[in-house]
Amino acid sequence: MTIVDLPTPVVVTRHQCPFCRRYTRADAKRIEDHMTRCWKNPALRNCKTCEHHLPAMQSEEYCNPDGWCACGSYPEGCDVDAAPAGATFPISNCPKWQAAP
Numbered sequence: 001m002t003i004v005d006l007p008t009p010v011v012v013t014r015h016q017c018p019f020c021r022r023y024t025r026a027d028a029k030r031i032e033d034h035m036t037r038c039w040k041n042p043a044l045r046n047c048k049t050c051e052h053h054l055p056a057m058q059s060e061e062y063c064n065p066d067g068w069c070a071c072g073s074y075p076e077g078c079d080v081d082a083a084p085a086g087a088t089f090p091i092s093n094c095p096k097w098q099a100a101p
């Protein structure tokens with residue numbers, strides 16, 4: 001009798017957030033919880049999925065030719081100024097939210 005001493009493959013099931021595709025967990029319930037606050041979930045009407053979103057460094061001119069802003073002069077923003085004064089980005093449930101194309 002021969003004993004086969006080889007690594008045994010193990011197949012596991014994980015679940016992934018369908019919006020960001022970065023969040024994965026074995027437990028589907030954890031994913032469902034995450035989806036209610038995922039920045040990429042368009043149902044949350046937040047800046048990250050809105051066509052008015054201005055990502056950091058693209059708000060105006062670039063500070064340096066590589067398009068990377070070291071001074072923070074052009075942080076994340078909104079091109080229709082929908083964010084309430086003093087709000088920190090991204091905001092959710094925005095009345096001016098429109099799906100990014």
Ligand SMILES: [Zn+2]
Nearest residue numbers: 017020023038
């Ligand atoms: Zn997600």
